[in-house]
Amino acid sequence: MTIRIATPHPPWKTLVLTAVLALLALLAAPGAASAAHAPKESTPVYSYAHAIRETVWVDTGLDGDGNGHPDRVAADIIRPSEPAKQGRKIPVIMDASPYYSCCGRGNESQKKTYDAQGRPVQFPLFYDNYFVPRGYATVLVDLAGTNRSDGCVDVGGRSDVQSAKAVVDWLNGRARGYTARSGGRAVTADWSNGNTGMIGKSWDATIANGVAATGVSGLKTIVPISGISSWYDYYFQQGAPLYDSGPDGLASAVESPAAHKNCTAVQQKLVKGAPRNGDWTDLWTERDYVQGADKVRASVFLVHGMQDLNVRTKHFGQWWDALARHGVQRKIWLSQTGHVDPFDYRRADWVRTLHQWFDHYLMGYANGIDRAPMADIERAPDAWATDARWPAAGTAAVTLHPRNGTTAGVGALGTRPTPAGQTAAFTDDPKLGEADWAGAIDRAAPAKAGFTTGPLTAPLRLSGAGTVTVTATPSTTSAHLSAVLVDLGPDTIRNYGGDGEGIVTGTTTSCWGAGTTGDTGCFKDTAADTRKVGFTVFSRGWADLGHATDPHHGHPLTPGKPYTLTVQLAASDHIVPAGHRLALIVAGTDKDLIDPPASRPTLTLDLPRTTARLPLTGGAPALARATAGSPTAGHPARPADGIAPPASLSRLP
Structure with a gap:
């Protein structure tokens, strides 16, 4: 459509033009256009290089380190600058993690970096590079007691979950945020439309499960990759000890120097509440998210390796079944790998599918992802099949x-x-x-x-x-x-x-989104290890x-x-x-x-x-x-070779 504007023009023409422009704006909005002309995906129309980079410290309402002041957690933010100038609010992709300074994220163990003024420079993984130009904000949250956040690491407990939930609340105008870790001026997320999707692997995925189980409003979807659904089942199964240590060991591995100094009481509670005899205690009840499946409002895109011997597959199975009982909208990918991110075993398909998922649940695009087959399952290395539902029909x-x-x-x-x-x-x-x-x-x-x-x-x-x-x-x-x-x-x-x-990392790289000198958006390519x-x-x-x-x-x-x-x-x-x-x-x-x-x-x-x-x-x-017709015994003894579990499994989920 071409609109011809004559100047000068009488007032009535101004009113007509205003109405036409308002109608066009409405038609351009996701979900408002006719089915024939509705946009199907977000596109990279915003500048990554000129994106706003900032940190907001969000008040969790807790005082885990007992210093008399509410804990504040650091939420590092990268968001496109143009929507705010246009008066548009945008959704958020959030990854809350304890790993941003101790251990890194992704196949290349990337950590957060900052400039001399403390503004974020590098965000691990590709979420910011790919999604910020498409109109999303990316928010990476340091869990309490890690990196630049106050408080104590309580390994899946109230403090861990509240670290991320408080940020969801802040994005929806229900919590307080500040420009500094101590003091500072109050700041609101007036640029956010409140729609939040949480994503992450391992401990990060676990926090997404935990926050979803609170039923917090504004959390529209979660994408847990190799996530824990009940911390008891990370350390035990039916009383049998899976590891020779407890949650206190994990806390020690990720906590900041300040938390290590000030959180001895929390550490003692972790030791006392998790005896190595395999008994169920109140500590495990607090960290059992399966019991909260009835509160989940978010859709769930669950991803897990069927040979994951770190966060073992009982976790996804019991979580999936509980979500199904309560009618949660869900999707699942199951690979032949161990504890591996799908970005490293099915990269192009993963980015495309994740893009569709977030576009639908955070931006409202009618792209059909909610009606697509429920399950993708790897049958052989790099060979995938789909099922309309999971477990399979029949x-x-x-x-x-x-x-x-x-x-x-x-x-x-x-x-x-x-x-x-x-x-x-x-x-x-x-x-x-x-x-x-x-x-x-x-x-x-x-x-x-x-x-x-x-x-x-x-x-x-x-x-x-x-x-x-x-x-x-x-x-x-x-x-x-x-x-x-x-x-x-x-x-x-x-x-x-x-x-x-299940993967090998090569020497070549490929880029997934926009980049800067400090955050290129390029990652080493991978291939199947067979x-x-x-x-x-x-x-x-x-x-x-x-x-x-x-x-x-x-x-x-x-x-x-x-x-x-x-x-x-x-x-x-x-x-x-x-x-x-x-x-x-x-x-x-x-x-x-x-x-x-x-x-x-x-x-x-x-x-x-x-x-x-x-x-x-x-x-x-x-x-x-x-x-039918098959003998059941009497096979000759012959040597057979299979894969043995690694002799030393990672204790970091």
Whole structure:
């Protein structure tokens, strides 16, 4: 449309012109135009070089360090200058993290940098480079007790969550912000429209989960990448200790010098509230975000590596299920990697999809991302499939039974109930783990009880989380259990046990958005790190048998007495191909993944009272088709190679 303006012109023409211009402005606004002419995405029309760079210290309303003054957290901001001049307010992409000065973010461990006046220069990752020119503000928040923020690190507790929630409140006019860490003048976010999306990996993702679980108004979406959903499940699973330290160790690793000096009382609470016996305490209740899923107002784009042995996949599974029960709008990506950001394994698709997600939920563009398939799942390195929903449609829990096979010590797995009186025994050996057990699946081995189907005659898909119920009789007063599912057969998979947990970082770079000398927006390229294997462990679960009678409190076992316990298997999505076998292994200490018990028990399984409930797509008929006419035992012993967990897992999520 061309508007011709004649000058001079009578007043009535001025009124008409004003009305026309107002109409055009309305039509240009996201969500207001007709479907045929509505914009579909934000475009890079604003200057990154001339963006406003500032820090606002937001009052959290807490006094974690007990100095008599409310804690202020530093919110570093980069936002385009043009919208404010035009009288337009903009949305915010926020990453709240404890890592900005101690450890860095991203594959290249980037840290925040500042100029001589303390203004932000480099923001880690690409969010500012890519989204600021498209009309977003990027806000990076130092959690309380880290970098330039006051207060204390409480590892997922009230202070951590309030650090970020207070900034969301400030962006919506409900909290106080200042131009300085102490004193300073009050400042408002008059440039923000209040729409906030939180993103981040690991601890950052965890805070996004925690803030969403408060139900805070203005938080429109979260994108948690490898996030914790319950801190108890980061340190324990069903009483079994996953790491040899507690949250106090994490706090020490990330806190600022001031927090290290002034937060000894908080450190003591972390020690006292997280005993290494695996018992549930009030500290864990405060840090369980799953219980707050009913308060979540934000949409959730969840991303996780199915071989993440740091923030293990139980976290995404239980969070996803809780969100589903409460009807939260959600999307999921599941990769074959370990603890890796999707920017480093599916870069172009990730940036494009994230752009669409934020455009829809923060700017209101009707781009269809909310109607796109719910799940993207990596089936082989760099080979992805989509599903309309997740877990996959038609998935149902099917019970499988272990039994003794025709070869001593080599068991079978099938649908027929196990004959009465059958048993299998193993002795805990902390020097061995899942790779050792799977490699010895076809021969008797004292440290595991293994059970396999015959070679499948059709592919079998497991989608979601299963359980293994065991009745075990211990020989000592303490015992831990591990249960793993294994795909027995050759494959090429991402090397999740390698240094890059499934990726390798190259020497070339590519740029994602605008840049400056201090923040180029360019990052090293990555590629898949692959490995040929003879088997793949794809789901795991661990438990302390002493918590069988009371999930929240452990008790000494009575040697010779049988105990029944259901081990929760971590969520996954895996297809066992035709010709491969599905295996269930039950054993004791899983080397490098759980800590051993005080004793070295022998456990005897009552096989008729031991079952696996697995989420099979297609349910029982699919299992029947895949196992029809297939023998269940008698396979020759042969060496097999798989990926073992890293000997030293990072204690920083």
